[in-house]
Amino acid sequence: MSEVAPIKDCTGCGACTPHCPVDAITLDTEPDGFAHAVINDDVCIGCDLCRHICPALNPLPLREPQSVYAAQSKAHDTLMHSASGGAFYEIARAFQQQGGIVYGVEMTIDHSTATISHAAATDEQGLHKLQGSKYAQGSAYPVFPEIQRRLDEGERVLFSGLPCQVAGLQAYLGQTYDNLITVDIFCHGNTSLYYLNVYLDYLKKKHGQDIADYIFRDKERGNGYKPVAILADGTRVRMTTFEESYWYLFATSKFYRESCYHCPYASPRRVSDISLGDFWGIEKERPGLLKGTGGPLDDGLGISAVLANTPAGDALIRQTDLVLEPSSMAEVTPGGAAVRAPQEQPADRDKVLELFRAGDYAAVKKYCIKQQGRWYYLDLLSDSALVKAVKKLSGKAR
Numbered sequence: 317m318s319e320v321a322p323i324k325d326c327t328g329c330g331a332c333t334p335h336c337p338v339d340a341i342t343l344d345t346e347p348d349g350f351a352h353a354v355i356n357d358d359v360c361i362g363c364d365l366c367r368h369i370c371p372a373l374n375p376l377p378l379r380e381p382q383s384v385y386a387a388q389s390k391a392h393d394t395l396m397h398s399a400s401g402g403a404f405y406e407i408a409r410a411f412q413q414q415g416g417i418v419y420g421v422e423m424t425i426d427h428s429t430a431t432i433s434h435a436a437a438t439d440e441q442g443l444h445k446l447q448g449s450k451y452a453q454g455s456a457y458p459v460f461p462e463i464q465r466r467l468d469e470g471e472r473v474l475f476s477g478l479p480c481q482v483a484g485l486q487a488y489l490g491q492t493y494d495n496l497i498t499v500d501i502f503c504h505g506n507t508s509l510y511y512l513n514v515y516l517d518y519l520k521k522k523h524g525q526d527i528a529d530y531i532f533r534d535k536e537r538g539n540g541y542k543p544v545a546i547l548a549d550g551t552r553v554r555m556t557t558f559e560e561s562y563w564y565l566f567a568t569s570k571f572y573r574e575s576c577y578h579c580p581y582a583s584p585r586r587v588s589d590i591s592l593g594d595f596w597g598i599e600k601e602r603p604g605l606l607k608g609t610g611g612p613l614d615d616g617l618g619i620s621a622v623l624a625n626t627p628a629g630d631a632l633i634r635q636t637d638l639v640l641e642p643s644s645m646a647e648v649t650p651g652g653a654a655v656r657a658p659q660e661q662p663a664d665r666d667k668v669l670e671l672f673r674a675g676d677y678a679a680v681k682k683y684c685i686k687q688q689g690r691w692y693y694l695d696l697l698s699d700s701a702l703v704k705a706v707k708k709l710s711g712k713a714r
């Protein structure tokens with residue numbers, strides 16, 4: 317077996333796989349669940365088509381954002397089910413209303429095992445399934461052939477995913493289409509579905525029943541990173557941000573796929589028509605936009621940073637029902653680590669991966685708690701009645 321691109325660079329986008337004339341390429345997920353393309357040398361005819369297509373070996377052109385907005389959906393329900401300000405939902409809905417079809421990411425959990433994959437939404441019900449961030453990597457490539465067929469037949473398609481998945485689609489298509497709009501998210505890095513499932517299995521054992529659903533960012537306690545696990549009997553288990561350490565691993569970049577640490581798309585220049593992220597730091601950069609100071613945006617339920625990188629992207633954003641406030645990259649980048657540069661690989665990443673390989677999340681968590689020290693216990697207190705009362709008295713409660 318040989319590799320299409322070095323494992324350290326492969327993003328697992330899968331663009332190469334269907335292009336192989338002799339079906340010699342598969343995506344190997346051993347040992348950590350990070351898919352990477354491998355060639356069966358016994359079958360390979362040496363045409364090198366896979367390497368000509370590969371976006372890791374042939375980086376795609378990036379574009380300077382033309383317009384930047386702070387944005388928020390006007391609908392409370394949309395905000396509650398979106399990771400940030402609901403920009404994805406409003407953009408996708410406007411596109412659907414114009415007769416287009418939307419591809420985004422959905423997560424299903426069956427007997428405590430999650431599957432993350434791209435799916436098509438043709439109506440509002442379908443869009444609801446795509447809402448919200450799923451913090452592990454799914455596979456986008458199975459929908460690439462279907463998207464190509466629709467585009468060739470003249471249908472309008474919106475594809476939303478990680479920047480490396482958009483690059484994968486563009487590489488797979490090998491040409492530009494006026495009827496395609498691409499949307500990427502500001503991505504800090506991503507981890508493997510295998511790790512998420514090791515974690516869900518731990519939660520299942522801890523609570524003595526299956527995990528039926530998992531919400532990475534529960535908005536009932538305001539904007540932020542507080543997760544909720546929904547058990548098979550319907551119980552909602554609310555956790556503080558770092559209680560189970562999955563967010564700690566994410567925030568400290570300790571278990572990302574190797575390519576994330578030198579990702580060419582973690583940059584202020586973008587690969588898609590539109591880029592979406594959290595507008596972290598808006599209270600410092602543009603306090604006048606917030607409701608508390610008489611502005612139009614409510615920072616209690618999330619505000620999106622929206623970058624229009626092409627005229628087509630900008631036109632679509634302007635056709636939405638979003639509250640749109642002009643902003644700039646200078647205002648987005650101070651709080652947007654994911655649009656500045658890739659995250660550095662922490663020295664203990666290998667140690668964390670080794671713990672995960674043993675399949676024992678309790679050991680991973682124990683390691684994380686030790687690393688966090690007193691901050692772990694302070695986070696646990698953040699949801700306590702006493703801390704809430706103190707925050708309320710000092711006017712800090714959301």
Ligand SMILES: Cc1cc2nc3c(=O)[nH]c(=O)nc-3n(C[C@H](O)[C@H](O)[C@H](O)COP(=O)(O)OP(=O)(O)OC[C@H]3O[C@@H](n4cnc5c(N)ncnc54)[C@H](O)[C@@H]3O)c2cc1C
Pocket residue numbers: 397398399400401402403404405419420421422432446447448449450451452453454476477478481501502503504505506507592593594595596620652653654
């Ligand atoms: C792994 C990951 C890391 C991120 N890191 C940052 C960050 O560091 N800084 C920041 O500002 N924002 C980050 N984001 C983006 C942020 O969480 C929101 O997705 C974004 O702001 C859009 O929110 P929304 O309210 O507009 O729409 P939402 O409804 O929350 O967006 C839903 C859409 O996001 C996309 N999406 C969700 N999960 C995945 C996934 N696993 N793979 C591919 N696409 C997915 C899909 O197309 C999905 O339909 C990250 C998202 C992910 C998935």
